[in-house]
Amino acid sequence: MTQPEFRSGFACFVGRPNVGKSTLTNALVGSKVAITSSRPQTTRHAIRGIVHREDGQLILVDTPGLHRPRTLLGERLNDVVRTTWAEVDAIGFCVPADQTIGPGDKFIAGELREIAGRTPVLGVLTKTDLVKPEVIAERLLALQELAEFAEIVPVSAAGNVRIDLLTDLLLAQMPPGPPLYPDGDLSDEPETTMIAEFVREAALEGVRDELPHSLAVVVEEMTPGKVLTVRAEIFVERDSQKSIVIGKGGSRLKHVGTEARRQIEALLGEKVHLDLFVKVAKDWQRDPRQLRRLGF
């Protein structure tokens, strides 16, 4: 028997905010690399998760949600999405099983149609654990109507249902070739970017009345010592947002620090002292200089 040819390449998941793209990436990779949150549009960096298998390597690029741009940051995010689409070998278009297909899905499907000739698109029905089998069947039919998909697959990241099948189907679309990354790499994001994302995720948790886009985090310094000291700055746009992040008597910021530190320690495998500072950078989303400084 001949060995199946080794395949390697890039794939990304696209879909409306909150449809479960980050969770799916984590499920495929089997480790927490992308940032999940119950709030929409929290994934800003193209964080890659890498699936290593005997028969191939799949590099997952996690894109931010495509949306109608209202600010300069919004436009840049959409550019990032389109650039990513042009660079991958396959795209997983995600729609959630617990919702009917809506205008948002149709908008993205329309955008995808333009590249569908060159890049295969898989239809992925997510969160199937939330609905009955007959609803899954109904949604699959509706999804089929939406575009020309190379494959359609219903999955549940939460229930680990058909995650392996999805990996198989994505791998099948990859070109034959050797591994692109050394074995064991989960993400090629620099550690500081992941640390900044952990802080950002913790700082966003439970903040109801503010947009996630108003918050950015920069890791200023990492000083080795008896324990590693990490100094990070949380940027907000207005004084009112600063008080929200800090909380009464600093209580909220303290909680944010504890949460983020736990994740950073898990990532680095060592004890960490985390110093957080909250700063106001007025209207940073609209200012190209500030955007560059904050890593956009």
Ligand SMILES: Nc1nc2c(ncn2[C@@H]2O[C@H](COP(=O)(O)OP(=O)(O)OP(=O)(O)O)[C@@H](O)[C@H]2O)c(=O)[nH]1
């Ligand atoms: N029940 C269930 N919930 C899920 C599943 N996958 C994701 N979720 C939940 O759906 C919400 C959104 O998931 P994310 O993975 O952050 O969604 P996303 O599409 O990456 O969102 P953005 O980064 O905002 O574009 C989170 O609260 C997840 O816990 C699933 O398979 N089953």
